Amino acid sequence: MAEHEHAESGGESRLQKTRRAFVRLMLSAVGAAYAGLIAYPIYRFLGAPARRAEGMAAVTQVTVQDGERLRANEAKMFRFGTRPAMLIHHADNTWVAFDAVCTHLGCTVQFQADKQRIHCACHGGTYDMHTGRNIGGPPPKPLKAYKVEMKDGQVVVSRA
Amino acid sequence: MAKWLSRAPRLAAVGAYRWVDERLGLGEVLGYARQKSVPLHKHSYWYYWGGVSLFFFLVQGVSGVLLLVYYRPGAEAYNSVREITFDLDFGWLIRSTHSWSSNLMILSVFIHMFSVFFMKAYRKPREFGWWSGLALLGLTLFLGFSGYLLPMDDLAYFATKVGLEIPRKLPVIGPAVVDMLRGGAEVSEVTIQRFFALHVVVLPFFFIFILGFHLWLVQRHGNAVPPSEEAVPESERHSIPFFPNFFAKDLAMWLIALNVLAILAALFPWQLGPQADTLTPAPAGIHPEWYFMSQFEVLKLFGRWFPGAAGEILGILFFTVGGLLWALIPLYDKSSQRAMRARTTTWLGYIVLVGLIGLTILGYFDLD
Numbered sequence: 001m002a003e004h005e006h007a008e009s010g011g012e013s014r015l016q017k018t019r020r021a022f023v024r025l026m027l028s029a030v031g032a033a034y035a036g037l038i039a040y041p042i043y044r045f046l047g048a049p050a051r052r053a054e055g056m057a058a059v060t061q062v063t064v065q066d067g068e069r070l071r072a073n074e075a076k077m078f079r080f081g082t083r084p085a086m087l088i089h090h091a092d093n094t095w096v097a098f099d100a101v102c103t104h105l106g107c108t109v110q111f112q113a114d115k116q117r118i119h120c121a122c123h124g125g126t127y128d129m130h131t132g133r134n135i136g137g138p139p140p141k142p143l144k145a146y147k148v149e150m151k152d153g154q155v156v157v158s159r160a
Numbered sequence: 161m162a163k164w165l166s167r168a169p170r171l172a173a174v175g176a177y178r179w180v181d182e183r184l185g186l187g188e189v190l191g192y193a194r195q196k197s198v199p200l201h202k203h204s205y206w207y208y209w210g211g212v213s214l215f216f217f218l219v220q221g222v223s224g225v226l227l228l229v230y231y232r233p234g235a236e237a238y239n240s241v242r243e244i245t246f247d248l249d250f251g252w253l254i255r256s257t258h259s260w261s262s263n264l265m266i267l268s269v270f271i272h273m274f275s276v277f278f279m280k281a282y283r284k285p286r287e288f289g290w291w292s293g294l295a296l297l298g299l300t301l302f303l304g305f306s307g308y309l310l311p312m313d314d315l316a317y318f319a320t321k322v323g324l325e326i327p328r329k330l331p332v333i334g335p336a337v338v339d340m341l342r343g344g345a346e347v348s349e350v351t352i353q354r355f356f357a358l359h360v361v362v363l364p365f366f367f368i369f370i371l372g373f374h375l376w377l378v379q380r381h382g383n384a385v386p387p388s389e390e391a392v393p394e395s396e397r398h399s400i401p402f403f404p405n406f407f408a409k410d411l412a413m414w415l416i417a418l419n420v421l422a423i424l425a426a427l428f429p430w431q432l433g434p435q436a437d438t439l440t441p442a443p444a445g446i447h448p449e450w451y452f453m454s455q456f457e458v459l460k461l462f463g464r465w466f467p468g469a470a471g472e473i474l475g476i477l478f479f480t481v482g483g484l485l486w487a488l489i490p491l492y493d494k495s496s497q498r499a500m501r502a503r504t505t506t507w508l509g510y511i512v513l514v515g516l517i518g519l520t521i522l523g524y525f526d527l528d
């Protein structure tokens with residue numbers, strides 16, 4: 001009662017002020033809880049494919065289908081997890097495999113047998129076909145090399 | 161320092177509001193909303209149902225766009241809905257929300273329509289509110305019908321097949337219209353693709369325009385008061401400001417609607433039947449969604465009373481003429497001066513309401 005009179009005679013009492021602050025805090029907390037409960041399922045729902053891709057990217061070893069049939073001085077594209085990759089059978093009968101994503105801005109690179117190099121058409125980047133080292137144009141880093149092995153007559157590529 | 165920090169967000173918000181206000185005049189809108197008032201009386205509760213319908217429509221928009229991220233119309237439709245339901249995190253919840261909210265939306269639209277009817281809010285100058293409202297009801301039902309096919313499970317397939325056979329019985333225009341809607345003689349991938357275009361582009365597009373018109377009219381004319389309140393002298397009537405008082409109550413209703421929806425969607429997840437297959441016989445007791453049940457039952461009854469195609473045509477005629485008369489009510493019951501017409505109309509409203517509910521219930525008992 002006393003505090004009521006107080007309020008009517010001007011400014012709010014201390015109790016009313018703390019009460020108002022408390023109600024405000026509780027309302028914000030409930031509002032935030034609702035927002036979170038709605039946002040979280042949506043976030044998970046939209047993120048599901050990205051998480052699945054991460055799972056696939058965790059692959060450590062791939063058998064290249066028909067890789068053993070690749071002739072000398074030719075290359076074959078294959079998928080390592082979710083990423084494009086390239087298997088090259090060199091004329092000296094060595095085998096190499098690289099991640100085929102250009103280190104500049106992500107285009108897929110190609111093997112140019114006539115020019116004896118790996119080339120990226122997007123901005124003219126070039127890489128050494130034996131080591132994957134960046135040798136010309138904008139690419140800042142070498143292509144990542146994989147380990148290549150022959151197992152039971154099949155080409156098996158794994159993370160180096 | 162600490163005090164300044166705690167006040168900074170508030171100051172920033174006030175500053176940002178001022179910046180926008182100077183350019184767009186938000187204050188005017190708010191001032192208008194404060195001036196506008198909503199009548200307060202013992203039937204005021206019914207004023208919330210338009211807002212509730214709007215809430216569910218917004219939910220449909222958001223959950224529908226989320227489904228759109230993974231849904232693939234055409235031959236893969238069933239498979240994509242299966243993925244949404246069983247493979248993607250919380251996909252079942254989003255789909256369940258969209259389906260439950262569509263049912264709740266239709267229910268709220270019906271409640272809204274009948275409350276408007278009994279408040280006689282279709283009288284001058286609100287006739288266009290009544291007509292645009294009926295258009296919104298039609299679009300809502302059509303959205304429900306077109307959406308129901310999209311998962312292409314067995315129920316979706318047969319419900320759509322039967323649902324399209326009925327208007328096909330109409331002389332002259334029936335076959336032409338239905339074959340165009342269906343894209344051929346059978347419900348197939350082609351049908352899914354065009355229902356999809358209707359469901360996510362064409363119908364929402366028209367819906368939003370008519371809804372804008374409808375809401376503009378409400379702003380222009382304000383809420384009608386029911387006859388019982390009209391009898392009260394002007395000086396003894398009460399009202400509350402639209403903003404913030406009624407607006408806050410509206411939000412409270414939305415919160416209740418959200419909670420009801422969340423409970424239904426989470427505890428009773430929407431099911432997905434086996435993939436539709438033309439060679440599999442229709443499951444026993446197959447029936448349309450509840451909101452088409454009364455029409456379904458009328459067709460069944462007329463089919464029993466009148467043999468052959470006559471039953472269907474008479475049944476369709478019954479609903480078409482009934483709907484038309486329902487739309488023309490504002491031209492009949494025009495003012496409180498004509499007490500006789502007012503009373504007849506109210507009785508008509510009771511008959512229609514009880515008739516619809518009765519036929520719907522009867523429909524569920526009349527399944528074989």
Ligand code: HEM
Pocket residue numbers: 217220221223224225227228231241255258259261262263265266300301303304305307308309310311359360364430
């Ligand atoms: C406004 C924007 C809307 C969009 C973008 C949208 C989008 C979609 C999509 C993509 C589907 C297929 C996924 C699925 O079947 O689960 C769907 C299904 C469905 N929609 Fe909508 N929709 C909207 C509004 C509505 C409205 C207003 C209603 C009814 C009042 C409605 C009723 C349905 C129904 C009953 C289904 C079938 C649900 C099922 O069994 O899974 N939709 N909608």
Ligand code: FES
Pocket residue numbers: 102103104105106107120121122123124125137138139
């Ligand atoms: S992306 Fe390959 S050179 Fe730019």
